[in-house]
Amino acid sequence: xxxxxxxxxxxxxxxxxxxxxxxxxxxxxxxxxxxxxxxxxxxxxxxxxxxxxxxxxxxxxxxxxxxxxxxxxxxxxxxxxxxxxxxxxxxxxxxxxxxxxxxxxxxxxxxxxxxxxxxxxxxxxxxxxxxxxxxxxxxxxxxxxxxxxxxxxxxxxxxxxxxxxxxxxxxxxxxxxxxxxxxxxxxxxxxxxxxxxxxxxxxxxxxxxxxxxxxxxxxxxxxxxxxxxxxxxxxxxxxxxxxxxxxxxxxxxxxx
Amino acid sequence: xxxxxxxxxxxxxxxxxxxxxxxxxxxxxxxxxxxxxxxxxxxxxxxxxxxxxxxxxxxxxxxxxxxxxxxxxxxxxxxxxxxxxxxxxxxxxxxxxxxxxxxxxxxxxxxxxxxxxxxxxxxxxxxxxxxxxxxxxxxxxxxxxxxxxxxxxxxxxxxxxxxxxxxxxxxxxxxxxxxxxxxxxxxxxxxxxxxxxxxxxxxxxxxxxxxxxxxxxxxxxxxxxxxxxxxxxxxxxxxxxxxxxxxxxxxxxxxxxxxxxxxxxxxxxxxxxxxxxxxxxxxxxxxxxxxxxxxxxxxxxxxxxxxxxxxxxxxxx
Numbered sequence: 145x146x147x148x149x150x151x152x153x154x155x156x157x158x159x160x161x162x163x164x165x166x167x168x169x170x171x172x173x174x175x176x177x178x179x180x181x182x183x184x185x186x187x188x189x190x191x192x193x194x195x196x197x198x199x200x201x202x203x204x205x206x207x208x209x210x211x212x213x214x215x216x217x218x219x220x221x222x223x224x225x226x227x228x229x230x231x232x233x234x235x236x237x238x239x240x241x242x243x244x245x246x247x248x249x250x251x252x253x254x255x256x257x258x259x260x261x262x263x264x265x266x267x268x269x270x271x272x273x274x275x276x277x278x279x280x281x282x283x284x285x286x287x288x289x290x291x292x293x294x295x296x297x298x299x300x301x302x303x304x305x306x307x308x309x310x311x312x313x314x315x316x317x318x319x320x321x322x323x324x325x326x327x328x329x330x331x332x333x334x335x336x337x338x339x340x341x342x343x344x345x346x347x348x349x350x351x352x353x354x355x356x357x358x359x360x361x362x363x364x365x366x367x368x369x370x371x372x373x374x375x376x377x378x379x380x381x382x383x384x385x386x387x388x389x390x391x392x393x394x395x396x397x398x399x400x
Numbered sequence: 401x402x403x404x405x406x407x408x409x410x411x412x413x414x415x416x417x418x419x420x421x422x423x424x425x426x427x428x429x430x431x432x433x434x435x436x437x438x439x440x441x442x443x444x445x446x447x448x449x450x451x452x453x454x455x456x457x458x459x460x461x462x463x464x465x466x467x468x469x470x471x472x473x474x475x476x477x478x479x480x481x482x483x484x485x486x487x488x489x490x491x492x493x494x495x496x497x498x499x500x501x502x503x504x505x506x507x508x509x510x511x512x513x514x515x516x517x518x519x520x521x522x523x524x525x526x527x528x529x530x531x532x533x534x535x536x537x538x539x540x541x542x543x544x545x546x547x548x549x550x551x552x553x554x555x556x557x558x559x560x561x562x563x564x565x566x567x568x569x570x571x572x573x574x575x576x577x578x579x580x581x582x583x584x585x586x587x588x589x590x591x592x593x594x595x596x597x598x599x600x601x602x603x604x605x606x607x608x609x610x611x612x613x614x615x616x617x618x619x620x621x622x623x624x625x626x627x628x629x630x631x632x633x634x635x636x637x638x639x640x641x642x643x644x645x646x647x648x649x650x651x652x653x654x655x656x657x658x659x660x661x662x663x664x665x666x667x668x669x670x671x672x673x674x675x676x677x678x679x680x681x682x683x684x685x686x687x688x689x690x691x692x693x694x695x696x697x698x699x700x701x702x703x704x705x706x707x708x709x710x711x712x713x714x715x716x717x
Contacts, residue, residue, distance in 0.1 A: 158500065160470075160579040161469015162468075189582075190582055191466050196613055236617065240409075240410070240621055242551050244551070245425075270580065274554065301473070308545070310544070312546045333646070335641060339639075343687060366649065366651075366652050370652050
């Protein structure tokens with residue numbers, strides 16, 4: 145399983161909609177810009193977002209003698225992507241599966257995709273601590289996993305779910321690389337006033353509580369939001385924004 | 401296909417087929433054991449139990465969204481509080497079936513409350529005289545405890561919530577759900593569809609395409625499962641700067657498309673119920689468990705909510 149993959153990084157959060165897929169895709173793109181060969185596996189079966197975010201909707205996965213051939217973002221073939229989104233005929237189609245079938249699909253994703261040689265495989269997950277997560281963790285017993293990046297937003301309500309995910313990582317012996325706080329403040333484009341729409345400081349206090357490093361805090365930046373669906377890297381499009389700086393730092397940290 | 405049960409998975413080989421219970425599509429089907437055992441098909445005893453328990457519940461309202469973090473729990477909370485506030489002589493119950501990430505105890509300010517068992521079942525926790533809540537959050541020892549369960553165990557818990565909670569007489573049971581289209585959603589909709597009374601689902605979205613994409617999947621799910629769709633609410637639609645009152649679109653829909661949610665509603669042929677703007681006070685109230693509807697009566701979000709509740713009521717009358 146995943147024999148030619150050097151490093152595996154999970155992107156987790158107990159809470160939905162905090163930016164797991166955005167962080168996963170931007171992390172993959174940043175690693176790619178730094179010259180690494182990267183794979184991105186989307187195990188969110190009921191709500192796959194990666195194909196849309198990377199502007200790869202409608203692409204088809206082909207079967208070769210070696211296994212499923214992932215989708216490449218460009219001809220350089222340095223970012224390979226696999227998601228259930230590529231297997232659906234229509235983007236409105238729902239995947240209405242109970243747990244065991246989801247488990248079987250994820251096992252197939254872990255064993256049957258022909259990634260070729262990868263420096264990093266990033267695994268984007270759905271919210272929660274259930275079937276998908278248990279299956280991925282079981283697979284991680286056979287593969288060396290670098291650890292998990294936990295994404296949160298600053299509200300108490302989100303932190304509560306994220307703490308459950310931390311408990312999950314502890315129980316399954318997955319090291320925590322660090323925490324990323326997303327949507328931490330919004331700077332009004334008119335008057336530069338910063339409003340903490342979703343409260344503030346949550347990532348910092350969680351990092352202290354669980355004794356893990358805070359990798360960075362990402363502000364709400366509509367310019368980054370607009371990049372969703374284009375497949376473009378924040379670090380090359382808007383190199384001077386806070387989001388770019390944070391991703392550069394994260395990549396420096398994990399590639400050290 | 402006529403002998404397939406209603407809750408059968410997509411490629412069900414049919415209960416009378418030789419492959420019944422053995423085909424790959426059977427993995428995870430709740431009827432797999434019955435099919436593979438060769439015994440004549442029995443009916444899930446839970447269906448009758450749920451039906452008996454919910455006989456005094458007039459209307460059931462499910463809050464769904466394929467996407468996480470769009471405000472299902474916040475809006476469940478706000479809608480039920482608005483309902484309870486506007487209709488003093490009606491009774492409301494909230495059931496939180498998000499097993500892995502229950503948020504309602506915090507949003508209602510009842511963290512640490514205990515659920516009591518009596519002869520007539522589990523007693524829900526009362527928030528107001530006419531508003532009660534049940535959530536798995538009440539059954540955990542500490543907020544850090546993770547529920548690491550696979551599907552079947554979650555389904556068992558949901559069945560227990562539906563069949564063993566002593567709600568009394570309710571005008572509305574409002575159900576908060578986790579994101580996705582999987583075990584929890586299949587279980588709850590199967591039980592509700594057979595329990596009698598009127599029911600329906602309200603879907604929540606945010607304006608970005610990435611969120612609408614998952615909501616489209618949820619609409620397909622509802623249509624497939626014959627869940628009546630009441631309509632779609634757009635949350636976090638805009639933000640007004642408290643200092644200079646400039647309105648910003650925080651979560652931009654695609655480049656220049658305005659009213660992305662309304663367009664999606666038209667395309668999928670479902671009703672649009674209204675938009676709720678972002679208000680930092682709302683987030684704070686949810687975190688602190690305060691009643692936003694009475695604390696910030698002047699907020700445009702509250703005015704929008706009242707209109708949405710009226711729209712939902714119309715569906716049930």
